[in-house]
Amino acid sequence: MRLRVEAKGGLQGRIKVPGDKSISHRSVMLGSLAEGKTEIEGFLTGEDCLSTVKAFQDMGVKIEGVGTDQMVVHGVGLRGLKEPKDLLDFGNSGTTTRLMLGILAGQKFYSVATGDDSLKSRPMARVTKPLSTMGGEFYGRDNANLLPITVVGKGELNSISYDSPVASAQVKSAVLLAGLYGEGVTEVREPAKSRDHTERMLEYFGANIEVDGLAVKVEGNPKLTGKKVVVPGDISSAAFLMVAAMITEGSEIIIENVGLNPTRDGVIEALRKMKGNFELLNQRDVNGEPIADIKVKSSQLKGTVIDGDLIPLLIDEIPILAVAASQAEGKTIIKDAEELRVKETDRIDAMVKELTRLGVEVKEREDGMEIVGKQQITGGVTCQSYHDHRIAMSMAVAGLIAEGAVEVEGAECINISFPNFKELLDSLSK
Template identity: 75%
Template sequence: MELKVEPKSKLQGQVKVPGDKSISHRAVMLGSLAEGQTEVKGFLTGEDCLSTVRAFEQLGVKIEGVGEERMIIHGCGLNGLTEPDNVLDLGNSGTTTRLMLGMLAGQDFYSVVTGDDSLRGRPMARVTDPVSQMGGQFKGRDDANLLPITVVGGQNLKSLTYQSPVASAQVKSSILLAGLYAKGVTKVVEPAKSRDHTERMLEYFGADITVDGLTVSVTGKPKLKGKKVIVPGDISSAAFIMVAGLITDDSRIVLENVGLNPTRAGVITALEKMDANLELINEREVNGEPIADVVVKSSQLQATTIEGDLIPLLIDEIPILAVAATQAEGKTIIKDAEELRVKETDRIAAMVKELRKLGVEVTERKDGLEIVGPQEIKGGVNCLSYHDHRVAMSLAIAGLIAEQPLKIEEADCINISFPGFKQLLTDL
């Protein structure tokens, strides 16, 4: 699919963004491992989350309402999953893959995990190595670093205290899910705090979870109980609409029910540092997650430096923050973000190349980029998505302030996390 974006101003409206991707994944996983029924409302029906649903159906879980925002999951209990009769194809979803590798290591059956061309090139040793230390057995390309990966079940996992070299929610979550099947207490110590949806939801479902600074511990062999889960709007998706409202003239947008988990809300901090006209209203909490409505208005943004402990809290929002930086007064520096090199694509290289194509002067760093603004965005070109939903949407937002329309090739990848993106922009 090719997406054509026309320059626009005066974006006005009250909108709801799709459900949180991270919470949607985890609701399906923990609902499947719990005893009894779990009702999920506001589920993100994007391709990545549907990969999680299909995988658990293959593992014997009955799920009603697949493809809809409301689902009923009939949990099998911690040891109730069954051996799949085929390879688990997880599409493009790195979250599904890394979390499931930890969980599958504790099963008493054999399974094989694979994905699309992009996913088969993404590193998995960051989870297979520590889970192997717990007794998990993996076989695959590049010493179980690349998919397809075989998980040899029937292992008695042992607890582990793991000093993670990176602040990564996927690494932490994979080890914690493996820890559910281990005797004793499994601990993950991070260099900085990564997003904490897994530990929040594990506690909500009844697991024995302890958080002490940068250390998260789970006690093995819990009995998880089915729950009702309301999925808030995804702040990573909301970020695109927030920046659209900030950089277009005469705009005011209200985004309803946005999740504001403190380990995810770094984009709010960064935009506030950039002098964004942004307000949080109607703040409240649902199933352990803070949410609010976000009001954004046209702003003259100011340059800032985004680095250090803030990076894990906004890693997925850096492509759209790069677009915001093109309109900020002064030099914006984004650094300490090497993790972007191993996402769906090399997001640093992709954004640098496409922004330059749009006429933006940008300096590429090994760990990020630098942009001096404000700059004009030329448009009138065909941009590449690199099959990366966040790159595609960032370029679409840039197109709103371009001098001429631009086209984004292979933009169907947007449906991975934001079905209805084009229509929402049109409605505004």
């Protein structure tokens, strides 16, 4: 599918973005492993999250309201999952895969995890290695680094104390979820703080969690109890509309009910550093997660440096921040972001190629990129999505200020995280 975007006047309106992807995944996972009923409100119906739903349905969990943002998960308890009759197909979802490998390692059955061609090229050893030290048994290509991966569950795992070489919520979460099936306490330490939705939700569902700086501990064999979960709007999705309003002259929008988890709000800090014109309204807490409404206006952005401990807090927002940087006065340097090379695609390479295609002066770094602003987006070109939703949406936002129409090839991948992206963008332009 091709998405065509043309330059528009100022964006105006009050909107909501789809539910937070990370929280949606975890609400189904922990709701399935809990005892009793979990009601989920605001679930993201994107393809990645539906891959998580399908996996648990394939393991015997009854889930009502699939395909809507209101779901009910009938939990089977920590040890109530059933052996799937077929492969567990996780589609394009790296989050589903890595977290599920932690859960599957603790089951008493055999399972095989697979996915689409993109997912089959993404590294899984970062979770299978620590999970193997816990007693998990994995077989697959490249020494269980690449899908398909067979998991031979033993039902009981060993608790470990693990020093993660990377600040990765997926690695941390896989080990913590596996720790639910171990005797004693499992601990994960990170070099920097990664998003903490798993530990927040584990505690909300009744697990014994201890957080001490960069270390997180979970006690094995807890009794998880079903809960009501309200999923806030996804800050990663909101970031695209924030940047769209900032770079489009005459804009003023309000994005309602956006999650502002302190391990996810790096894009807020980055846009503040870039002198973005926005404010947080009606700040509050819902089921352990902070949320707010965000009012955004057209902005005179300034170049900055985005690096260090800020990177794990905004890793998914770097593609759209690169678009913002093209409209900022001066140079913006993004570094310490090697993790971008092992996302749905190599996002450093992809963004450099596509920004160059749009006439932007950008230099590739091994760990990021350098972008010179303020530059005119040329337009009149067809950009590639690389089957990556965040690349596709970034190019679409760039098209809002291009001299000519911008078409994005393979834009159907946007449905992974933001199913109504084009409709919402159009609604702001009327």
